[in-house]
Amino acid sequence: NAGVMQNPRHLVRRRGQEARLRCSPMKGHSHVYWYRQLPEEGLKFMVYLQKENIIDESGMPKERFSAEFPKEGPSILRIQQVVRGDSAAYFCASSPPATQNEQFFGPGTRLTVL
Amino acid sequence: KNEVEQSPQNLTAQEGEFITINCSYSVGISALHWLQQHPGGGIVSLFMLSSGKKKHGRLIATINIQEKHSSLHITASHPRDSAVYICAVPTYGGATNKLIFGTGTLLAVQP
Numbered sequence: 529n530a531g532v533m534q535n536p537r538h539l540v541r542r543r544g545q546e547a548r549l550r551c552s553p554m555k556g557h558s559h560v561y562w563y564r565q566l567p568e569e570g571l572k573f574m575v576y577l578q579k580e581n582i583i584d585e586s587g588m589p590k591e592r593f594s595a596e597f598p599k600e601g602p603s604i605l606r607i608q609q610v611v612r613g614d615s616a617a618y619f620c621a622s623s624p625p626a627t628q629n630e631q632f633f634g635p636g637t638r639l640t641v642l
Numbered sequence: 643k644n645e646v647e648q649s650p651q652n653l654t655a656q657e658g659e660f661i662t663i664n665c666s667y668s669v670g671i672s673a674l675h676w677l678q679q680h681p682g683g684g685i686v687s688l689f690m691l692s693s694g695k696k697k698h699g700r701l702i703a704t705i706n707i708q709e710k711h712s713s714l715h716i717t718a719s720h721p722r723d724s725a726v727y728i729c730a731v732p733t734y735g736g737a738t739n740k741l742i743f744g745t746g747t748l749l750a751v752q753p
Contacts (some may be wrong), residue, residue, distance in 0.1 A: 571685075571728070573740040584738040619685055621741075629673045629692075629732060629739055630692060635684035 530554070532622050532634035533602075540640045547607040547614070553622030560603040562588075562595060563630060565617040569632045574618075579604060610641045646678050646731055648744035652702050661716040663747045665729035668710065675741065676714050677728040684729075688714070714742050720749045 533552040539546050562574040563603050564587075567574040577597035588595065593608075597603040607614055617638050621631035646667045655661050663676070672693040679685050688694050689700040691705040691712070696703050700719075705712040716723055732739035 563741070563743075570745045571730075571741075571743040573742070576738045576740055584740060587740070623739070630690055631675070631687070631739070631741065633677070633685040633687060638682075 532557075532620060532632050533616075534620055534634035534637050536637060538638050538640070539635070539637060540642065541610050542642050543611055544609050547610050547618075547639055547641075549605040549607075549618050549639070551605070551620035551622075551634055552602040552604040553620075554624075554632055557624050558621035559623045559625065560597050561621045561623075562603070562605050563619045563621065564625045565619065565636075567616065573620065589625055591618070607639075610639075615641045645727060645742050646726075646744040648729055648747050650747060651745065652748045655698075655719050655749070657751055658751050659719050659722060659751075661719050661723075661749065661751075663714045663727050663729075663749070665712045665714070665744055667708060667712075667729075667731050667733060667742075669708075669733070669742070671707075671731040672739075673732060674705055674712050675730040675732075677730060679726045679728060681725075688727075696753070714727070716749075721751045721753050724749055724751050 558579050560577045563571045565571045575588045575595045576584040592608045594606045617636045619636045621633045623631045649664045675690050676688040700717045702715040728746045730741040730743045
């Protein structure tokens with residue numbers, strides 16, 4: 529059973545471009561959390577999704593950021609018109625339906641905006 | 643006041659020393675997580691515990707629900723233990739178990 533997969537591991541974008549970060553949860557997991565770790569700061573919650581539904585997006589900036597978790601395929605965190613302040617490590621975690629307490633983390637995507 | 647606080651923020655130890663990292667939280671919780679992150683690396687979940695004590699190899703985690711406090715201990719520390727150790731608690735109640743994280747403890751174990 530492969531762990532949580534994220535790709536790309538490293539992503540470089542110029543200001544104004546779009547960034548797409550992918551997260552494939554562990555097999556059988558239908559819950560996905562996205563967290564962001566800004567440089568020199570701690571991890572912060574962004575968004576929580578179940579298959580085809582956004583349950584809690586209270587930590588996600590209202591503009592330029594969106595997330596989805598389609599019925600088929602990975603969860604996508606999309607950042608439009610990136611700015612330098614978006615440079616960070618983005619982690620996703622997945623959990624099975626029955627035990628939401630236990631979250632398994634992916635290796636993260638490190639986004640650098642030039 | 644942060645909902646999850648860790649101490650110390652930085653810790654330097656000599657190889658072989660016994661290490662303790664502390665975590666205090668102010669919210670009601672169903673479980674507490676201890677995570678490990680190597681510089682530039684991913685996050686590894688070490689423990690999830692809701693009561694008592696858990697042990698895995700040289701790592702021991704304890705929690706006191708009444709006092710809202712948890713400790714992570716490393717016995718016979720080794721340079722490969724050098725990493726950031728983070729405690730995290732899920733928000734209590736509601737539809738989500740999003741985690742609230744401490745600021746982390748940067749551990750450096752010198753040979």
